[in-house]
Amino acid sequence: MILEAAARVLGRRPDAAMVDIADEAGVGRATLYRHFPTRDSLLQGAADAGVSELSAGIAAANLDDLSIDRAIARLTSVFLRTGAKYAALITQDEDHLDSVDKQRVIQPVRDVIDRGVREGVLRADPPAEVLFEMFAALLERALWLTVAETTTPEAATDAVVDLFLDGARRVGRTAVEA
Numbered sequence: 001m002i003l004e005a006a007a008r009v010l011g012r013r014p015d016a017a018m019v020d021i022a023d024e025a026g027v028g029r030a031t032l033y034r035h036f037p038t039r040d041s042l043l044q045g046a047a048d049a050g051v052s053e054l055s056a057g058i059a060a061a062n063l064d065d066l067s068i069d070r071a072i073a074r075l076t077s078v079f080l081r082t083g084a085k086y087a088a089l090i091t092q093d094e095d096h097l098d099s100v101d102k103q104r105v106i107q108p109v110r111d112v113i114d115r116g117v118r119e120g121v122l123r124a125d126p127p128a129e130v131l132f133e134m135f136a137a138l139l140e141r142a143l144w145l146t147v148a149e150t151t152t153p154e155a156a157t158d159a160v161v162d163l164f165l166d167g168a169r170r171v172g173r174t175a176v177e178a
Contacts, residue, residue: 003049007085011147050086051101057082058108068116073161080153084146122168
Protein backbone atom coordinates (compact mmCIF):
# COMPACT_ATOMS: atom_id res chain seq x y z
CA MET A 1 0.00 0.00 0.00
CA ILE A 2 2.77 2.49 0.89
CA LEU A 3 4.90 1.48 -2.09
CA GLU A 4 2.01 1.77 -4.53
CA ALA A 5 1.11 5.17 -3.07
CA ALA A 6 4.75 6.24 -3.39
CA ALA A 7 4.79 5.14 -7.02
CA ARG A 8 1.60 7.10 -7.78
CA VAL A 9 2.80 10.28 -6.08
CA LEU A 10 6.33 10.12 -7.47
CA GLY A 11 4.98 9.36 -10.92
CA ARG A 12 3.07 12.64 -10.82
CA ARG A 13 5.66 14.64 -8.89
CA PRO A 14 9.18 13.16 -8.66
CA ASP A 15 10.15 15.72 -6.01
CA ALA A 16 7.16 14.95 -3.75
CA ALA A 17 7.78 15.10 -0.02
CA MET A 18 7.49 12.10 2.30
CA VAL A 19 4.40 13.71 3.87
CA ASP A 20 2.69 13.70 0.46
CA ILE A 21 3.41 10.00 0.13
CA ALA A 22 2.11 9.30 3.64
CA ASP A 23 -1.08 11.22 2.85
CA GLU A 24 -1.59 9.30 -0.39
CA ALA A 25 -1.05 6.00 1.43
CA GLY A 26 -3.47 6.99 4.18
CA VAL A 27 -0.86 6.54 6.90
CA GLY A 28 0.78 8.91 9.32
CA ARG A 29 4.30 10.16 8.80
CA ALA A 30 5.47 8.13 11.80
CA THR A 31 4.16 4.94 10.18
CA LEU A 32 5.81 5.79 6.89
CA TYR A 33 9.14 6.49 8.60
CA ARG A 34 8.87 3.29 10.63
CA HIS A 35 8.69 1.28 7.40
CA PHE A 36 11.03 3.52 5.39
CA PRO A 37 13.31 5.64 7.59
CA THR A 38 14.65 7.63 4.65
CA ARG A 39 13.45 8.77 1.25
CA ASP A 40 16.22 6.66 -0.24
CA SER A 41 14.93 3.52 1.49
CA LEU A 42 11.42 4.27 0.19
CA LEU A 43 12.71 4.72 -3.36
CA GLN A 44 14.69 1.48 -3.08
CA GLY A 45 11.63 -0.37 -1.80
CA ALA A 46 9.45 0.95 -4.61
CA ALA A 47 12.07 0.09 -7.24
CA ASP A 48 12.44 -3.44 -5.83
CA ALA A 49 8.66 -3.92 -5.79
CA GLY A 50 8.38 -2.68 -9.37
CA VAL A 51 11.09 -4.97 -10.69
CA SER A 52 9.68 -7.96 -8.79
CA GLU A 53 6.18 -7.35 -10.12
CA LEU A 54 7.42 -6.87 -13.67
CA SER A 55 9.61 -9.99 -13.48
CA ALA A 56 6.69 -12.07 -12.23
CA GLY A 57 4.44 -10.75 -14.99
CA ILE A 58 7.02 -11.47 -17.66
CA ALA A 59 7.62 -14.99 -16.34
CA ALA A 60 3.87 -15.68 -16.29
CA ALA A 61 3.55 -14.49 -19.89
CA ASN A 62 5.20 -17.70 -21.25
CA LEU A 63 6.81 -15.73 -24.07
CA ASP A 64 8.57 -18.74 -25.59
CA ASP A 65 5.20 -20.36 -26.30
CA LEU A 66 3.89 -17.35 -28.25
CA SER A 67 4.34 -16.06 -31.77
CA ILE A 68 6.52 -12.95 -31.97
CA ASP A 69 3.51 -10.69 -32.48
CA ARG A 70 1.76 -12.13 -29.45
CA ALA A 71 4.96 -12.06 -27.36
CA ILE A 72 5.49 -8.36 -28.18
CA ALA A 73 1.86 -7.64 -27.30
CA ARG A 74 2.09 -9.61 -24.05
CA LEU A 75 5.35 -7.92 -23.02
CA THR A 76 3.90 -4.51 -23.77
CA SER A 77 0.80 -5.26 -21.75
CA VAL A 78 2.83 -6.46 -18.76
CA PHE A 79 5.01 -3.35 -18.82
CA LEU A 80 2.11 -0.95 -19.17
CA ARG A 81 -0.18 -2.58 -16.61
CA THR A 82 2.51 -3.28 -14.04
CA GLY A 83 5.19 -0.80 -14.91
CA ALA A 84 2.87 2.20 -14.85
CA LYS A 85 2.77 1.88 -11.05
CA TYR A 86 6.53 2.22 -10.88
CA ALA A 87 7.35 4.16 -14.04
CA ALA A 88 9.02 7.09 -12.29
CA LEU A 89 11.36 4.74 -10.49
CA ILE A 90 12.01 2.05 -13.06
CA THR A 91 12.67 4.28 -16.04
CA GLN A 92 14.46 7.18 -14.37
CA ASP A 93 16.01 6.12 -11.09
CA GLU A 94 19.11 4.14 -12.00
CA ASP A 95 20.55 4.55 -8.47
CA HIS A 96 17.85 2.28 -7.05
CA LEU A 97 18.00 -0.50 -9.63
CA ASP A 98 20.38 -3.39 -9.17
CA SER A 99 21.92 -4.42 -12.50
CA VAL A 100 20.87 -8.05 -11.97
CA ASP A 101 17.28 -6.98 -11.30
CA LYS A 102 17.29 -4.70 -14.32
CA GLN A 103 18.61 -7.57 -16.47
CA ARG A 104 15.74 -9.82 -15.27
CA VAL A 105 13.32 -7.36 -16.84
CA ILE A 106 15.32 -6.41 -19.94
CA GLN A 107 16.66 -9.80 -21.09
CA PRO A 108 13.27 -11.33 -21.97
CA VAL A 109 12.57 -8.32 -24.20
CA ARG A 110 15.92 -8.74 -25.93
CA ASP A 111 15.26 -12.47 -26.33
CA VAL A 112 11.88 -11.90 -28.03
CA ILE A 113 13.35 -9.33 -30.40
CA ASP A 114 16.34 -11.56 -31.21
CA ARG A 115 13.98 -14.48 -31.86
CA GLY A 116 11.83 -12.26 -34.08
CA VAL A 117 14.85 -11.32 -36.18
CA ARG A 118 16.05 -14.96 -36.36
CA GLU A 119 12.61 -16.16 -37.42
CA GLY A 120 12.34 -13.45 -40.07
CA VAL A 121 9.31 -11.82 -38.47
CA LEU A 122 11.21 -8.67 -37.54
CA ARG A 123 13.61 -6.77 -39.76
CA ALA A 124 17.32 -7.49 -39.56
CA ASP A 125 18.00 -3.89 -40.60
CA PRO A 126 18.36 -2.09 -38.29
CA PRO A 127 20.17 -4.56 -35.99
CA ALA A 128 18.31 -6.22 -33.10
CA GLU A 129 19.95 -3.83 -30.61
CA VAL A 130 18.43 -0.85 -32.42
CA LEU A 131 15.03 -2.56 -32.51
CA PHE A 132 15.34 -3.17 -28.77
CA GLU A 133 16.17 0.48 -28.08
CA MET A 134 13.27 1.68 -30.24
CA PHE A 135 10.85 -0.70 -28.53
CA ALA A 136 12.15 0.38 -25.11
CA ALA A 137 11.68 4.04 -26.07
CA LEU A 138 8.08 3.39 -27.13
CA LEU A 139 7.44 1.54 -23.86
CA GLU A 140 8.97 4.30 -21.76
CA ARG A 141 6.97 7.03 -23.49
CA ALA A 142 3.79 4.98 -23.15
CA LEU A 143 4.50 4.48 -19.44
CA TRP A 144 4.73 8.23 -18.94
CA LEU A 145 1.49 8.75 -20.84
CA THR A 146 -0.29 6.25 -18.61
CA VAL A 147 1.19 7.79 -15.46
CA ALA A 148 -0.02 11.21 -16.62
CA GLU A 149 -3.41 9.58 -17.34
CA THR A 150 -3.25 10.82 -20.92
CA THR A 151 -4.19 7.33 -22.03
CA THR A 152 -5.08 3.99 -20.51
CA PRO A 153 -2.63 1.10 -20.29
CA GLU A 154 -4.82 -0.81 -22.77
CA ALA A 155 -4.86 1.98 -25.37
CA ALA A 156 -1.13 2.57 -24.90
CA THR A 157 -0.48 -1.16 -25.35
CA ASP A 158 -2.37 -1.19 -28.65
CA ALA A 159 -0.50 1.89 -29.88
CA VAL A 160 2.96 0.58 -28.93
CA VAL A 161 2.33 -2.84 -30.49
CA ASP A 162 0.97 -1.33 -33.72
CA LEU A 163 3.73 1.28 -34.03
CA PHE A 164 6.52 -1.15 -33.22
CA LEU A 165 5.39 -4.11 -35.28
CA ASP A 166 4.36 -2.08 -38.31
CA GLY A 167 7.75 -0.37 -38.30
CA ALA A 168 9.83 -3.37 -37.29
CA ARG A 169 8.13 -6.07 -39.34
CA ARG A 170 10.17 -7.35 -42.27
CA VAL A 171 9.08 -5.64 -45.49
CA GLY A 172 6.74 -7.81 -47.51
CA ARG A 173 5.60 -9.94 -44.56
CA THR A 174 1.89 -9.82 -43.84
CA ALA A 175 -0.04 -10.60 -40.68
CA VAL A 176 -1.39 -13.71 -42.40
CA GLU A 177 2.14 -15.12 -42.64
CA ALA A 178 2.61 -14.64 -38.90
